[in-house]
Amino acid sequence: MDRPRSPDLAFRLFGSKPEHTLxxxxxAWPTAVGEELARRTRLVALDGGVLRVMVKDIGWQxxxxxxxxxxxxxxxxxxxxxxxxxxxxxxxDVPTPEPPGSPKAPAPPIAPPAAVADAARSIPDAxxxxxxxxxAGRYLARFGAGQAGTTGAPASGTGGSGSSSS
Numbered sequence: 001m002d003r004p005r006s007p008d009l010a011f012r013l014f015g016s017k018p019e020h021t022l023x024x025x026x027x028a029w030p031t032a033v034g035e036e037l038a039r040r041t042r043l044v045a046l047d048g049g050v051l052r053v054m055v056k057d058i059g060w061q062x063x064x065x066x067x068x069x070x071x072x073x074x075x076x077x078x079x080x081x082x083x084x085x086x087x088x089x090x091x092x093d094v095p096t097p098e099p100p101g102s103p104k105a106p107a108p109p110i111a112p113p114a115a116v117a118d119a120a121r122s123i124p125d126a127x128x129x130x131x132x133x134x135x136a137g138r139y140l141a142r143f144g145a146g147q148a149g150t151t152g153a154p155a156s157g158t159g160g161s162g163s164s165s166s
Contacts, residue, residue, distance in 0.1 A: 021082045022046045025075060032074035033067070042094050051075075051084035054092045061089040112136040 022043065030038035040060065045052040055061050064071070068087050076083040112120075116136045123129040 018046050021079070024079055024082060025051060025084070028075055028078040031078065032071050033064075040094060044090065046084060047088075049085035050088045051086070052088045052090055054090050054094055056094050057091055061091065064089060108141060110137050110141045112140060 022045070025046065026043050029041075029043055033041070040056065041064070042054040043051060044054050053064065055064060064087065071087065072083065112133060117133065120129050120133050120136075123132055
């Protein structure tokens with residue numbers, strides 16, 4: 001049998017500290033108001049049950065005031081007792097983030113370490129080999145060259161360790 005979901009699970013997990021509750025509310029905010037409105041607002045604080053929301057101007061504030069009941073109900077459905085009692089609004093510069101799905105400019109690839117280049121030589125297909133080296137270069141540019149090249153040559157997959165031949 002399925003156990004009923006506790007409506008206060010969010011409160012037990014996130015309600016002990018205001019910063020934890022605010023993190024939960026930030027995660028729930030796009031669901032409560034929609035992705036487009038979430039991009040045009042910013043949750044700035046949780047003070048004594050009042051969730052402070054930064055909006056661009058008084059026009060946005062008026063619109064959100066009209067939607068306050070629906071927004072609070074949606075937040076309560078996610079956060080239970082951790083949901084705010086009410087919303088308060090402050091005006092300010094709300095930076096407009098990039099639309100979801102818009103790719104950020106990738107870091108230029110870097111030359112992979114010798115161990116990766118050696119491993120690539122064992123790939124017989126030239127196009128696949130080139131794609132492997134390019135992917136390794138993009139990975140290293142994104143996550144740091146020190147992470148992949150400092151542990152020896154794990155990428156080669158060849159050699160005598162752990163394999164036996166007749």
